[in-house]
Amino acid sequence: MLELLAMSQVLVVEGQQPMADQVRQALIARACVAIRVESCSEARAAVGATGYDAIVLDIDLPDGNGLNLLREWRASRFNAPVLILSSRNTERDRTWGLNVGADDYLGKPCNIDELLARVASLLRRHRAARETVLVHRGIRLSLSSRTASFHDRPVALSSREMALMETFMRNVGRLLPRSFLWETAWQEQCFNADLLNVYMNRLRAKFPVAAGEPLFRTVYAGGYQLL
Secondary structure, eight states: OGGGGTTOEEEEEOSOHHHHHHHHHHHHTTTOEEEEEOSHHHHHHHHHHOOOSEEEEOSEETTEEHHHHHHHHHHTTOOOOEEEEESOOSHHHHHHHHHHTOSEEEESSOOHHHHHHHHHHHHHHHHHTSOSEEEETTEEEETTTTEEEETTEEEOOOHHHHHHHHHHHTTTTOEEOHHHHHHHHTTTSOOOHHHHHHHHHHHHHHSOOOTTOOSEEEETTTEEEEO
């Protein structure tokens, strides 16, 4: 289940530098995009700028209380899963945090492997609860029926094309490495860059856009990005 951490974006809101570094490095080691901020104000700005897949949140922050920050997020319908990581670890503290809107609660000091497992579990549950229809720039993917349309016109996709488009649609704006895309659609087979390029050209042809408004961006030695 820890593979769910790969390519996920996790915000670590932690006021203590040693703990923040430990958590962030553990997430990065699992190919997770982990960003650390140390205050409520920085966390507000970060969430406002980027849609994070999960948040690890401390309660005692230099400029305020993490629980108040969590209340703000839930009141604004920001529903990304939040794991509170705090030295306040009595039964009352845990109950309070969960009632405010946390999805999980872990006391400090913690076992880092347990932390990773809990974050991965939150990601799994959150993704399973998402809408089964993905929509972006006129593209509509129904994950339950495995069908696609473009501006209400049906588009026939092979199973591998569907797997690639689902990955792109779940990661709009992110640069996805070629190896990651290959594993999504071909899994055990040996990586073949030319074959992946063929499939990317097929997707561009099936979802034509106006000149000057590309749907995909190719980054040399980097990968592909759904714009």
